[in-house]
Amino acid sequence: MTDQTIEQDKQQLIFAATLAVISERGFHDSPVSVIAKRSGVSPGTIYHYFENKDDLIHALFWKIETAFAAALMAGDPQAEPWPDHLEHIWLNAFAFYVAHPEETLFLEQYKNSPYQKDAFILPDSDEIHRLMALIEADQQNGVMQRLPIEVLHELTLGVAVRLAKRQIAGAIDLDQSELANIARSCVRAVAVG
Amino acid sequence: MTDQTIEQDKQQLIFAATLAVISERGFHDSPVSVIAKRSGVSPGTIYHYFENKDDLIHALFWKIETAFAAALMAGDPQAEPWPDHLEHIWLNAFAFYVAHPEETLFLEQYKNSPYQKDAFILPDSDEIHRLMALIEADQQNGVMQRLPIEVLHELTLGVAVRLAKRQIAGAIDLDQSELANIARSCVRAVAVG
Amino acid sequence: MTDQTIEQDKQQLIFAATLAVISERGFHDSPVSVIAKRSGVSPGTIYHYFENKDDLIHALFWKIETAFAAALMAGDPQAEPWPDHLEHIWLNAFAFYVAHPEETLFLEQYKNSPYQKDAFILPDSDEIHRLMALIEADQQNGVMQRLPIEVLHELTLGVAVRLAKRQIAGAIDLDQSELANIARSCVRAVAVG
Amino acid sequence: MTDQTIEQDKQQLIFAATLAVISERGFHDSPVSVIAKRSGVSPGTIYHYFENKDDLIHALFWKIETAFAAALMAGDPQAEPWPDHLEHIWLNAFAFYVAHPEETLFLEQYKNSPYQKDAFILPDSDEIHRLMALIEADQQNGVMQRLPIEVLHELTLGVAVRLAKRQIAGAIDLDQSELANIARSCVRAVAVG
DNA sequence: GATGAATGAGGTTTCATTCAT
DNA sequence: TATGAATGAAACCTCATTCAT
Numbered sequence: 001m002t003d004q005t006i007e008q009d010k011q012q013l014i015f016a017a018t019l020a021v022i023s024e025r026g027f028h029d030s031p032v033s034v035i036a037k038r039s040g041v042s043p044g045t046i047y048h049y050f051e052n053k054d055d056l057i058h059a060l061f062w063k064i065e066t067a068f069a070a071a072l073m074a075g076d077p078q079a080e081p082w083p084d085h086l087e088h089i090w091l092n093a094f095a096f097y098v099a100h101p102e103e104t105l106f107l108e109q110y111k112n113s114p115y116q117k118d119a120f121i122l123p124d125s126d127e128i129h130r131l132m133a134l135i136e137a138d139q140q141n142g143v144m145q146r147l148p149i150e151v152l153h154e155l156t157l158g159v160a161v162r163l164a165k166r167q168i169a170g171a172i173d174l175d176q177s178e179l180a181n182i183a184r185s186c187v188r189a190v191a192v193g
Numbered sequence: 194m195t196d197q198t199i200e201q202d203k204q205q206l207i208f209a210a211t212l213a214v215i216s217e218r219g220f221h222d223s224p225v226s227v228i229a230k231r232s233g234v235s236p237g238t239i240y241h242y243f244e245n246k247d248d249l250i251h252a253l254f255w256k257i258e259t260a261f262a263a264a265l266m267a268g269d270p271q272a273e274p275w276p277d278h279l280e281h282i283w284l285n286a287f288a289f290y291v292a293h294p295e296e297t298l299f300l301e302q303y304k305n306s307p308y309q310k311d312a313f314i315l316p317d318s319d320e321i322h323r324l325m326a327l328i329e330a331d332q333q334n335g336v337m338q339r340l341p342i343e344v345l346h347e348l349t350l351g352v353a354v355r356l357a358k359r360q361i362a363g364a365i366d367l368d369q370s371e372l373a374n375i376a377r378s379c380v381r382a383v384a385v386g
Numbered sequence: 387m388t389d390q391t392i393e394q395d396k397q398q399l400i401f402a403a404t405l406a407v408i409s410e411r412g413f414h415d416s417p418v419s420v421i422a423k424r425s426g427v428s429p430g431t432i433y434h435y436f437e438n439k440d441d442l443i444h445a446l447f448w449k450i451e452t453a454f455a456a457a458l459m460a461g462d463p464q465a466e467p468w469p470d471h472l473e474h475i476w477l478n479a480f481a482f483y484v485a486h487p488e489e490t491l492f493l494e495q496y497k498n499s500p501y502q503k504d505a506f507i508l509p510d511s512d513e514i515h516r517l518m519a520l521i522e523a524d525q526q527n528g529v530m531q532r533l534p535i536e537v538l539h540e541l542t543l544g545v546a547v548r549l550a551k552r553q554i555a556g557a558i559d560l561d562q563s564e565l566a567n568i569a570r571s572c573v574r575a576v577a578v579g
Numbered sequence: 580m581t582d583q584t585i586e587q588d589k590q591q592l593i594f595a596a597t598l599a600v601i602s603e604r605g606f607h608d609s610p611v612s613v614i615a616k617r618s619g620v621s622p623g624t625i626y627h628y629f630e631n632k633d634d635l636i637h638a639l640f641w642k643i644e645t646a647f648a649a650a651l652m653a654g655d656p657q658a659e660p661w662p663d664h665l666e667h668i669w670l671n672a673f674a675f676y677v678a679h680p681e682e683t684l685f686l687e688q689y690k691n692s693p694y695q696k697d698a699f700i701l702p703d704s705d706e707i708h709r710l711m712a713l714i715e716a717d718q719q720n721g722v723m724q725r726l727p728i729e730v731l732h733e734l735t736l737g738v739a740v741r742l743a744k745r746q747i748a749g750a751i752d753l754d755q756s757e758l759a760n761i762a763r764s765c766v767r768a769v770a771v772g
Numbered sequence: 773g774a775t776g777a778a779t780g781a782g783g784t785t786t787c788a789t790t791c792a793t
Numbered sequence: 794t795a796t797g798a799a800t801g802a803a804a805c806c807t808c809a810t811t812c813a814t
Contacts, residue, residue: 026307028221031783042800112305114219120364148365154355162351166343171313185382224808235775412693414607417804428779433806498691500605506750536745540738548737552729557699571768610787621796
């Protein structure tokens, strides 16, 4: 194993522990000492990899956002016609959230805290570029409304996160056909006509 | 002025300061000492009115939720037919959020933190009772889908909060006709057929 | 006892402990926790009276400098003729330093550390004003050289501190007549002719 | 280049970096990690050449003191008669300090910190032996007062350091004739009669 | 009721030092 | 020899809470 991978491993251990602790206990009540213990590294090591606690949290946020973006385009939805591709993406998002409850709780906490001062910033990944291109094409084709990206997001994937949170909490348990219906509703909300 | 009202006044001062500080700085980074200074009362006084900091925050949450519930049924939407009454309620919600940015930021932070361990709990107010009755009637009449209350919420008012947050942040600026369209979309998402 | 004096007392306790600890152990190796224990107050209390550790140290410095300035003019040296008044002041300085070993060690450490970024700044006290007036008069009268204040200081009182430090350390033990001789030498070094 | 000289080089790099960092930032606030980075070597390497941080600092002190002692006797002052030789030495000291500002700041910090527990100890170098012999001869010849070495030092070279520090700080700028005058004053302070 | 000085446990971060490579 | 990641004790400082006034 190379030095590079060892270093990566430590970072990953720290990320994993941070995610676990914060999703369980919240931003407040997640001391570095606890994260260190859970990671199996010393507090000092955390400060070797990250400038400070905020830096760690921001880095974790982007790591998760990037993983989410990748999951979004799984199964090549671009190949499908409207409105199927958008429903597909919606279901991908929901599936990611439900499969990654810790990540979901972390993301929502982050986005609703003053950590998130920036507006709607997306990772600069290949998948996001493809998604944006798809949206633009749909709008060019006159099938999707020309609404601000934030509005499109809240009417579609925004709904997916929150339903996923409810499902993670055990409050609801949507089956495949219910999900398909809801996905269709969300897509219809941004469709023209 | 009676002692009762003086006491009420102090409580209100504390609530207002807590809301202002937390909406600006977040749950972490909102020390009692800062809240006290902003209230114009001493830390000791806060502990006279509230058992501890958590108690204060929970109490503030319920106060805001109750105010929100009241605003929801403003203009007597019950008197209107389906789907107008639901659109009306949606617009009431959006209007409340935009008119109360601090409250909105606080609520969303609270609901996405481990403070909120409870599932979907609503204030036990008259307005909420009327709202629930209205929903039940709509479902009896076969116009609204029989989905779990959490799902109905996320498809309708859940969207309203998040759009309001975007508007508060200055990212978007929806006019009346755009809002009416979105409200209609949300209602359609829970309508039968 | 009034609140004012209680508060003063706590400050004085903290000052005394800081002085003792730093003169014994140096700037490095004088943790707030040790100062707190020595003061008989909690660390938190120190941060109630001082913004931070640097603030405490600067405040202590000025307190000592002011006390020193007062001691300098004891016995009304202005009333005496040249060069007696300057010899008197020199002996006052030496006596203060020897009588206040902790203060002396603290001052010298402070002045030789990057804490002291400012050049030769004197407390704005009555005594210092009288001293400066005296020097100016001596120069007007053509008995004292017109050298920069820093040079005058190093040739006179600067020598006093360092001899006092040697005496405090037990390396030397100057008697009254030796001291008088040295004082006279220092004064002659800044005299005209 | 031999191994010996390589080793010497590393030591010199470490010494130079330590001197630079401490003279800029002070004893406190000069972490080994910073010194290592400035040296271009790793922290581990520093601990290869020095037992610990204190050891490094003490070694640096003696290195500088020795260099200073050598500079003191430059130009063969012994060959000159009293009081010229002492004035010459005084000017050598002043010139060294001004030419080596980092060394001067380091020395003064060191001598005023509890690092310096020892009394007046001089390097055991050839130059110091010659200097001591010269002093003894002057005293034998009845031209220099028989005062403790510490007193002689403070009245002469002690003044030189502190004036040099003022000049380094930019507070004063003494020209050659002013310096000659001051040197003469200092010598007169230890002269007989 | 009201105050705010005082507390001290515990938070974030630093840094001298070690040791596997 | 040389490295620098890793350590963990300890530094500075914060802040929820108490309590004498």
